[in-house]
Amino acid sequence: MENKRDPFANAIFIMKYLRGELNSSEEEAIIGWLNQSKANTAFLQTIQDEEKLKAELDFYASIDTQKNWQQLVEKSQPENRIRKLWPNPSIFKYAAVFLLVALSFLAVYVSKKQPNIALHPAISAELPEIKPGKNQAKLTLADGTELILDETKDGILRANDQIKITKLNGRVVYQFMGKPAAGRALEYHTISTPKGGQYQLSLPDGTQVWLNAASTLRFPVAFTSSERQVTLIGEGYFEVAKNKKQPFRVTANAIIVEVLGTHFNVKAYSEEGVTRTTLLEGSVKVNKAAEGLILKPGFQAITDQEAKIKTTTADLDQVIAWKEGYFQFDNEDFNAIVPQLERWYDVEFTYPPTIGSWKFAGAIPRNTNLNQVLQMLELSGSIKFKQAGRRIMVEPKE
CATH class of the missing domain: 2.60.120.1440 (Jelly Rolls)
Known part of the structure; x- marks a missing residue:
């Protein structure tokens, strides 16, 4: 296949085949691909057989590859007004989940040593690629010094008689070294993530904090009071x-x-x-x-x-x-989905008010490029997207 390094796009292509949405050139390409190998034919037969798909999902669950996708399969059937990120019939639901759970399997089983197929996902040719967010944050010290953490090498950032600050693998660790010298005021530091950023912090007492995009945490460098x-x-998870x-x-x-x-x-x-x-x-x-x-x-x-x-x-x-590390939408309003995407991909959505109340369900890894996320939303059959820079325009499908 053409997108050997992008099994997600291949999954989109196969879903179009299952939905009967391929154009004539795409139909010819997939027929040629099927004729090249019995394994290809067997693969398509598997993803159209609900029992076989369930068996494949059970296999992945048994090795704990991605338990959250399995949980999606076990959820009850949605109401008709809910726009799934996979087609409504149960067989298509299992097919989409299987394709997304088994991305690495798909890359090997479908793509390895197979002829090229020109893939044309619904919007990939129209929308420039927008990368997902990553570990990036700014640490502001008590004296106003700013450290851009994603541009700073791993190692000790600061050390004195009170604290030691170390950066290691996308995480900042504070260690309490002892009470500050007499007359020395307690210092406060601030860590901030931009849109498209996330970061992990270990506070001086050992508390672990995960910051989501567009979030800020202000904290003392030592917990010396009661x-x-x-x-x-913004948003933070605390242990x-x-x-x-x-x-x-x-x-x-x-x-x-x-x-x-x-x-x-x-x-x-x-x-x-x-x-x-x-x-x-x-x-x-x-x-x-x-x-x-x-x-x-x-x-x-x-x-x-x-x-x-x-x-x-x-x-x-x-x-x-x-x-x-993923987005999970459980019958969620489009109004609630948009802020999550805007903060993570640093983009702006515009859409008519009527779309805001439409509901969607599904899950997508956060390391997925935005155009692939939009492809999944388009597969719901209800909306389409246009892009101008980092502005995404949403329209209902006619």
């Missing part, structure tokens, strides 16, 4: 080191999340108007103004600008999908 307090803008004598507090959009030692996610983008605190493990207390509540694992606290707090059950896989 509490450990940080301030978050807090246990210390009953020093509660850990996250301030975000006028709320305070208080913990002793636990795993939780805080999403606090000001433009979204709400702050979502989701607990995965342990216990947290969410406070805003005079109101507060204790959150249990598997639940999410939602606070708005009116100082109200409400709770709901949470899809934990979806909440931390960004940390695990």
Whole structure:
């Protein structure tokens, strides 16, 4: 095949075949490809046989290749108004999941030693390639010095009698060296990710923090008081080191999340108007103004600008999908999908209001180029895209 190094594009091409959307030249190409090898014919037969597809998925699940894709298969059937990132009939659903789970398998099984096929995914020729986000952030020290972490070599960044800061493999580690000298004020540092960036941080108490795109965390270089307090803008996932004598507090959009030692996610983008605190493990207390509540694992606290707090059950896989390296949309409004794509790919979407309420479901790795993500959305059969630089225009399909 032409895209030997891009099995995702090959998957798009095969899905077009299954949907009957190939043009005449593409049909001739795939017929020629099928005639070249019995293995090619067997492959297409497999992805049109639901039981065989399930068996393939079971095999990948047994070696824990990507358990999250298997979880997608196990979800209940969506309502008709939901636009899947794969076609609606169950056989096509399994085919799309299989193709995406087994990208490496597809590259070997379909592409190895096979003749070229000209692939023409729906929009790849029209949209310039936009790369996904990556590990990039800026670290601002107490004296105003700015370190661009993605341009800084691994190793010790700063060291004194109070702290040592080390960069290693896309992660910044703070180590507490001892109490500051008498009369020395406690210093605060800030780490910020741009659109298209993410970063991991180890705080001086051992707490691990993952920052999503367009996010900022301000923190003391040493936790020497009776509490450990940080301030978050944007989204962060926290695995807090246990210390009953020093509660850990996250301030975000006028709320305070208080913990002793636990795993939780805080999403606090000001433009979204709400702050979502989701607990995965342990216990947290969410406070805003005079109101507060204790959150249990598997639940999410939602606070708005009116100082109200409400709770709901949470899809934990979806909440931390960004940390695990993929987008997961569970019957999600297009209005909710767009900000995620805009922050990760540093682009701007424009679309008519009617599209905003349309729902989509599926999952896509975050290391996927944007044009491939848009191809998957186009395969829902409901929308199409045009591009001008980093501006993406969305229109309904006629």
